[in-house]
Amino acid sequence: MPVSLSNSKLIYEALKECDIRLVSALPETWLVHLIRSAEDDPEMILVRLAKEEEGVGISAGAHFAGVKSAMLMQNHGFLASINGIVSFAHLYKIPLLMLISYRGSFGERDPWQTQGGNVTEPLLRALGIPYFFLDALETVKKRIRQAQTLAESSLQPVGLLLMRDLMWEE
């Protein structure tokens, strides 16, 4: 499976450098190494979800507890989280650092991912969620730090789209 191990490790290191101590996740192909890193890290609280929207509540609880958290999800998981994002994170000004694998975009071979790819960015914009791309290893650490900084200062959800060029090697 050509998911980039080294780039996944780099993303994980960047999360650690931001003092992220809780990660919620629902597995998807591009996220496997990230989730394994969290699993192998005794300092990290890994919460495996049944559905991504739960992660909004988990992260809100972590924020109340003074713990920085991140959410790992596929873009379809982002779609499944929208009510939680709007009626909890936006309504109550909860910072969320959302790492969203951008399936269904250029280069996608799985037909079932393609419709979600079409609507991911329009939905982020419609919701007023600031987002940026993680597409090159040189900028990974800086962008994760900047996204986390903005989520905390603005008390709102912020999206980082994990791109094929970074996550996939073939």
Added chain:
Amino acid sequence: MLRLDCLRSVYSELESCLVITIMGAVAAELHSLGHRPNFFYLQHAMGLASSTGLGLALCLPEQHVIVFDGDGSLLMNLGGLSTMARYRPKKLVHVVFDNESLLSVGGFPTATSTGTDLAGIARAAGIPRVIAVSSVKSFKDTVTEAMNSNELTTIIAKVEAKGPSAYLTDLSLLENRFQFRRHIQSLKR
């Protein structure tokens, strides 16, 4: 059994807990008994009160956390029961007021009115202690035991579909949210 009487019966014990409620009647009734800075009312996002309690409990394992959930909200996040059961924080108490109704939108019956058994679902999800209660006395005793049990407990309390005359309180959502977080941070010092 009235939900308000249940809440009143444990009100004094809530002082030492972090309390999360769902929206609607549960929030309004707890607030009517007297707001405290350790109460957070999730006035939307149905289903996520239990997830919020789980997040808090995982980050603050020494702290008692109690969630006041409802049948309508829990039915929207049944998967969350499996997540709670998976991590089973020892000091989390999950109370579900089951009035078999979506009361605040006009009393439409939920599936618990036609036989869906939330206690059975919670047990099958793997929640280690699940107790169903039907009197105020047993409610109070069960909550107290659950707080001392050192084991994740879900309590299903069948209550009447009666609520307060109004749902709005004078506490703004953001005021509540910032006060709640500040309270938790003050506990750490």
